[in-house]
Amino acid sequence: MTSARVGPVSTPRRRRPSVGDVARVAGVSVGTVSNVLNKPELVSPETRDRVEGAIKELSFVRNGRARQLRQGSSTTVGALLLDIRNPFFTDVARGIEDRLAVDDLTLMLGSSDDDPRRESKFLRLFEEHGVLGLLVVPTTHETKHLAAIQERGVAVVLLDAPPGAAGLSSVWLDDVAGGALAAGHLLEQGHERIVFLNGPHSIRQCQDRREGVDRAVLAVGQDPARVVEEITLPRLDAAAGEAALAAWVAAHGGAAPAAVFCVNDLVAIGVQRALRRAGGFALLSGCAVVGYDDIDIAAELAVPLTSVRQPRHEMGHEAAELLLRQAAGEAEQHTVFQPELVVRASSVPGG
Amino acid sequence: MTSARVGPVSTPRRRRPSVGDVARVAGVSVGTVSNVLNKPELVSPETRDRVEGAIKELSFVRNGRARQLRQGSSTTVGALLLDIRNPFFTDVARGIEDRLAVDDLTLMLGSSDDDPRRESKFLRLFEEHGVLGLLVVPTTHETKHLAAIQERGVAVVLLDAPPGAAGLSSVWLDDVAGGALAAGHLLEQGHERIVFLNGPHSIRQCQDRREGVDRAVLAVGQDPARVVEEITLPRLDAAAGEAALAAWVAAHGGAAPAAVFCVNDLVAIGVQRALRRAGGFALLSGCAVVGYDDIDIAAELAVPLTSVRQPRHEMGHEAAELLLRQAAGEAEQHTVFQPELVVRASSVPGG
DNA sequence: GTGAAAGCGCTAACAG
DNA sequence: CTGTTAGCGCTTTCAC
Numbered sequence: 001m002t003s004a005r006v007g008p009v010s011t012p013r014r015r016r017p018s019v020g021d022v023a024r025v026a027g028v029s030v031g032t033v034s035n036v037l038n039k040p041e042l043v044s045p046e047t048r049d050r051v052e053g054a055i056k057e058l059s060f061v062r063n064g065r066a067r068q069l070r071q072g073s074s075t076t077v078g079a080l081l082l083d084i085r086n087p088f089f090t091d092v093a094r095g096i097e098d099r100l101a102v103d104d105l106t107l108m109l110g111s112s113d114d115d116p117r118r119e120s121k122f123l124r125l126f127e128e129h130g131v132l133g134l135l136v137v138p139t140t141h142e143t144k145h146l147a148a149i150q151e152r153g154v155a156v157v158l159l160d161a162p163p164g165a166a167g168l169s170s171v172w173l174d175d176v177a178g179g180a181l182a183a184g185h186l187l188e189q190g191h192e193r194i195v196f197l198n199g200p201h202s203i204r205q206c207q208d209r210r211e212g213v214d215r216a217v218l219a220v221g222q223d224p225a226r227v228v229e230e231i232t233l234p235r236l237d238a239a240a241g242e243a244a245l246a247a248w249v250a251a252h253g254g255a256a257p258a259a260v261f262c263v264n265d266l267v268a269i270g271v272q273r274a275l276r277r278a279g280g281f282a283l284l285s286g287c288a289v290v291g292y293d294d295i296d297i298a299a300e301l302a303v304p305l306t307s308v309r310q311p312r313h314e315m316g317h318e319a320a321e322l323l324l325r326q327a328a329g330e331a332e333q334h335t336v337f338q339p340e341l342v343v344r345a346s347s348v349p350g351g
Numbered sequence: 352m353t354s355a356r357v358g359p360v361s362t363p364r365r366r367r368p369s370v371g372d373v374a375r376v377a378g379v380s381v382g383t384v385s386n387v388l389n390k391p392e393l394v395s396p397e398t399r400d401r402v403e404g405a406i407k408e409l410s411f412v413r414n415g416r417a418r419q420l421r422q423g424s425s426t427t428v429g430a431l432l433l434d435i436r437n438p439f440f441t442d443v444a445r446g447i448e449d450r451l452a453v454d455d456l457t458l459m460l461g462s463s464d465d466d467p468r469r470e471s472k473f474l475r476l477f478e479e480h481g482v483l484g485l486l487v488v489p490t491t492h493e494t495k496h497l498a499a500i501q502e503r504g505v506a507v508v509l510l511d512a513p514p515g516a517a518g519l520s521s522v523w524l525d526d527v528a529g530g531a532l533a534a535g536h537l538l539e540q541g542h543e544r545i546v547f548l549n550g551p552h553s554i555r556q557c558q559d560r561r562e563g564v565d566r567a568v569l570a571v572g573q574d575p576a577r578v579v580e581e582i583t584l585p586r587l588d589a590a591a592g593e594a595a596l597a598a599w600v601a602a603h604g605g606a607a608p609a610a611v612f613c614v615n616d617l618v619a620i621g622v623q624r625a626l627r628r629a630g631g632f633a634l635l636s637g638c639a640v641v642g643y644d645d646i647d648i649a650a651e652l653a654v655p656l657t658s659v660r661q662p663r664h665e666m667g668h669e670a671a672e673l674l675l676r677q678a679a680g681e682a683e684q685h686t687v688f689q690p691e692l693v694v695r696a697s698s699v700p701g702g
Numbered sequence: 703g704t705g706a707a708a709g710c711g712c713t714a715a716c717a718g
Numbered sequence: 719c720t721g722t723t724a725g726c727g728c729t730t731t732c733a734c
Binding site (some may be wrong): 380382391421 | 703704705706707709710711712
Binding site for chain 1 (some may be wrong): 719720722723724726727
């Protein structure tokens with residue numbers, strides 16, 4: 001599987017040159033070196049040149065840890081996400097990074113994997129590291145430990161979570177609105193029954209989306225109990241969606257539901273596959289399908305998928321913004337982002 | 352789009368308690384506090400309890416920067432990837448992280464966006480930060496600046512790149528083998544002509560894959576110039592793949608090629624879409640398609656896609672491993688990973 | 703077992 | 719303009 005060869009010699013790990021070394025070579029004092037680094041306008045051109053020459057000669061790179069220790073400041077922000085591999089979170093991370101770059105700050109990323117123990121490990125690590133602030137997708141509803149961190153002087157913002165303990169800013173997405181958007185669209189198309197393939201209500205997002213669905217149904221004067229048939233999936237992937245819909249079709253003598261709303265796009269892809277397997281293109285095109293997340297591939301499918309899109313990048317950007325404000329002493333603040341519906345062929349007649 | 356409300360008061364940013372504060376509260380010296388933290392077995396149980404009580408009382412969190420400054424050590428590794436949003440790199444990042452977690456090290460991530468200026472900005476930032484080592488996907492073939500960093504005492508490993516400047520370890524994927532795998536498979540299926548939708552040869556991976564294709568053709572005693580029809584795409588996404596194949600079909604009186612090898616899965620998805628649009632399922636199922644990357648969705652498509660899978664997580668893991676070895680003074684080392692072919696319906700008759 | 707003191711590399715205050 | 723010096727918070731000798 002792998003091949004390896006060994007190179008020449010190992011790198012000797014000698015001490016990095018310090019401002020003292022630079023000062024010696026340039027024939028000035030450490031204070032002057034520091035001034036060249038931080039307030040060059042205070043230094044005469046000739047000495048500045050000498051110092052810069054010495055810096056080049058020694059390939060001096062300043063020790064940021066010592067600098068920050070002395071200044072008491074920090075230029076890194078920690079973000080603790082649920083899963084670094086999930087495109088949802090990488091888009092968020094990119095939004096964070098883009099905002100931080102404006103102020104020349106860097107991001108330290110961690111994945112909690114939704115495990116509270118991993119979460120607290122990373123939190124301790126970040127805090128010891130002296131981060132300027134912390135963006136956290138919490139693993140539990142309990143956020144007192146995060147408020148405690150903020151009490152100790154590290155700004156904390158809840159990410160992808162509604163307001164928690166007092167004092168913590170938060171940024172999240174309106175899942176109620178997302179559910180309402182999807183269901184409203186299907187109702188508008190004239191469908192009178194909606195199969196909703198959802199995850200367990202212990203996940204806030206799932207519960208909220210269901211609430212949104214109900215609201216949309218009520219808004220048109222119908223009874224959710226009659227209109228909505230919710231099926232709870234064991235996992236939220238394509239296989240689970242396919243199995244659930246195959247079972248539905250089998251239980252209904254080979255007929256497909258008129259409309260299906262899926263808690264995410266992968267599930268929707270599974271639904272499309274089940275429909276195609278059960279009754280080919282005819283069955284597939286006779287069933288309106290709406291997904292959630294608007295993953296990259298949604299537009300590329302055989303039948304392009306209607307989906308609820310969430311402003312993930314913006315959410316990250318805003319979270320970083322709130323963090324910096326909070327670190328600057330501003331009061332806590334809460335932002336909720338609204339999703340939008342991207343209508344494609346999968347949900348409209350003749351699509 | 353967003354709504355915001357303002358909360359109560361802002362958090363006062365008071366000084367973090369130090370070992371000195373803990374010592375005062377516990378009625379011991381700072382040395383003893385340090386011992387409790389680092390060598391608890393040297394401290395008598397009673398004083399240890401007193402100190403631990405004081406730590407709890409003050410919610411003391413040790414200042415890692417000062418610690419590392421004093422010790423001269425570091426516990427963070429920097430990784431500079433091309434794009435943090437790309438699933439390829441997030442899988443790699445996760446592999447890195449998993450290896451680092453074993454030694455309780457943390458990862459600082461950066462995205463160079465393939466821009467040498469961003470690259471050098473991040474490199475300086477990482478180096479000032481005092482990282483233990485650096486994993487870099489280089490933006491250019493030139494790696495002297497990375498060797499220079501290593502000269503200054505920071506271990507550097509090239510990621511997803513073949514060996515560069517002397518002294519740098521490297522980890523990469525065998526794209527020649529990947530190209531040969533895909534083409535070999537198509538030849539084995541009896542196809543005598545292969546359309547290869549590739550990217551520009553200025554991208555090493557594209558050039559290598561072409562070389563692999565040629566080798567596979569030569570291996571069965573055929574002439575690449577006769578067998579392979581390479582089309583260079585302007586971009587490597589589904590739209591580009593669709594356009595290229597639609598043009599091919601139009602130029603061949605509505606006929607599809609017998610076999611198409613695509614430089615990545617997105618392009619392959621575009622190809623499938625073009626085939627379906629041009630001639631429905633019949634045309635689609637009559638054309639063997641092979642992609643590259645084995646993205647999550649490849650198995651979920653209407654016609655599941657045969658693809659070349661690369662061990663990305665393992666590559667990250669190995670890169671971190673080599674970095675740690677190099678940081679420990681071992682000699683440079685080079686590892687190349689072999690891809691594997693995942694055969695699905697898109698490339699086999701009756702699929 | 704515990705305390706006192708030095709020093710990691712840097713910046714900031716102050717003196718000249 | 720430049721040099722001297724104190725000290726950020728911690729670990730680490732070395733005495734006691």
